[in-house]
Amino acid sequence: MAITSANQLELLQTAEAVAREKMIDPGLVVEAMEESLARAAKSRYGAEMDIRVSIDRKTGKATFTRVRTVVEEDALENYQAEMTVAQAKQYMEDPSVGDTLVEEVPPVELGRIAAQSAKQVILQKVREAERDRQYEEFKDRAGTIINALVKREEYGNVIVDVGAGEAILRRNEKIGREAYRPGDRIRCYIKEVRREPRGPQIFLSRTAPEFMAELFKMEVPEIYDGIIEIKAVARDPGSRAKIAVVSYDNSIDPVGACVGMRGSRVQAVVNELQGEKIDIIPWNENIPTFLVNALQPAEVSKVVLDEEAGKIEVVVPEEQLSLAIGRRGQNVRLASQLTGLDIDIMTEEEESKRRQAEFESRTKLFMDTLDLDEFFAQLLVSEGFTNLEEVAYVDVDELLVIDGVDEGTAGELQARARDYLEAQNKKSLDHAIELGAQESLINYEGLTPQMVEALAEDGVLTLEDFATCADWELAGGWTTVKGERVKDDGVLEKFDVSLEEAQDMIMNARVMLGWVDPADLAAEGEEDAEEDEA
Secondary structure, three states: OOOOHHHHHHHHHHHHHHHHHHOOOHHHHHHHHHHHHHHHHHHHHOOOOOEEEEEOOOOOOEEEEEEEEEOOHHHOOOOOOEEOHHHHOOOOOOOOOOOEEEEEOOOOOOOHHHHHHHHHHHHHHHHHHHHHHHHHHHHHHOOOEEEEEEEEEEOOEEEEEOOOOEEEEOHHHOOOOOOOOOOOEEEEEEEEEEOOOOOOEEEEEOOOHHHHHHHHHHHOHHHHOOOEEEEEEEEEOOOEEEEEEEEOOOOOOHHHHHHOHHHHHHHHHHHHOOOOEEEEEEOOOOHHHHHHHHOOOOOOOEEEEEOOOOEEEEEEOHHHHHHHHOHHHHHHHHHHHHHOOEEEEEEHHHHHHHHHHHHHHHHHHHHHHHOOOHHHHHHHHHOOOOOHHHHHHOOHHHHHOOOOOOHHHHHHHHHHHHHHHHHHHHHHHHHHHHHOOOHHHHOOOOOOHHHHHHHHHOOOOOHHHHHOOOHHHHHOEEEEEOOEEEEEOOOOHHHOOOHHHHHHHHHHHHHHOOOOOHHHHHHHHHHHHHHHHO
16 A cells, blocks of 8 residues: 555544544644554665654655764664765765765555554554543542543442543442442542553542542532631541531631531532431531530530540540440541541549549559658649659659648658669669660660660660661551451550650661661651652
């Protein structure tokens, strides 16, 4: 098949038709045709030749040219596509390295195999252009809602048509036991768009908390306008959800605006989420107040917040306990997700018993270690002292506020506490040395004698041993075994060492030993900070 004047225009018409069908630039199709014709020409004239084809965008005429490049004499490798300066003088005046000689060659006839090869090149180029267009179209739409048409189901995953290609709704991203038939229209949240060798992969979700937030944004104009902001969303997909909102206009009630007239706005979201019950909660900067709101409809008697540990204790009346916990722990679990804190719920009676037990144990501690009578020990506990370290190293003025305590008594109390602590430290250190603990570990900053003793009992005797530990081995953690979560006890867990503190101690030990470059560590920290900011 020669490229004759009869079918020159057909090239452009074909390019236009393919581009229109695939919604890509016609120029890309023409470039694919030029490349396919050039390959066919190389199979005719020789694979080593640099044959190029140019198709006129107006007439469709294909021009075949042979290109040769002028190179240094010692760099000449391909005699068909390169030539020296001396050889080039036969064809051009004053040639120099880098110049090119372009000669037109006769068009080639495409045999059956060459035509098939040309077709494959064009199809491949068109597919690549189509993938690029699809990726460019959807990469900036991640985080938005899209309407899609169900095409088929594969192993529980739903493949949908999104207009310019296909997307996937995985079975774990479907609400409950949702079932779809081909042709059904569904609304999904674009969770992620990835560029992969087989083409862009678009992952959808209907269980993501962001899906609910976007639905409210569509139904509530005040959210879209920024007057009301969604601060947090927690979902048990298909069952129940909690959403925290705040208004930046004092005249607008955020909860009322999200509920709508006769519940019209929230009902539209509920219908889309297969009847998922939604609690709309006013957000508050004060975490305990916010938590009380989050645990609705249960009534809360008292909230005790431990910000350092990221935990919060909630005390409720006996009759409110089941309501606060919810069915299968759903209510407290959603409230925990909403606030980002571990919530411990107990009744007033349980809290009273626990506090009484703590009071008695601390009283006994001070009686046994400081040689005090029960009344005096109870006075210390009542003033908020919980351990010997606080008594030993607290400012003297804090002891003087206790009835009957003067400077002499305060000094005696602190001396007894320090003597006891020093004796305990010496005992722990002697035991650790007995077990084989080395100076490098004993002198490592951040480890108390009791910690060194616990490490030595576990076989960690040197700083090198310590540096090879994993953070969870020190602070403890959880492992999933056969589908069940199993607790891993940490060596330093009883000393309230957190996972982050364990990571820092191990990494500092590795830096001291020269295993890790501090510069690399700083670079990683900056990258993590940038990711968190993004």
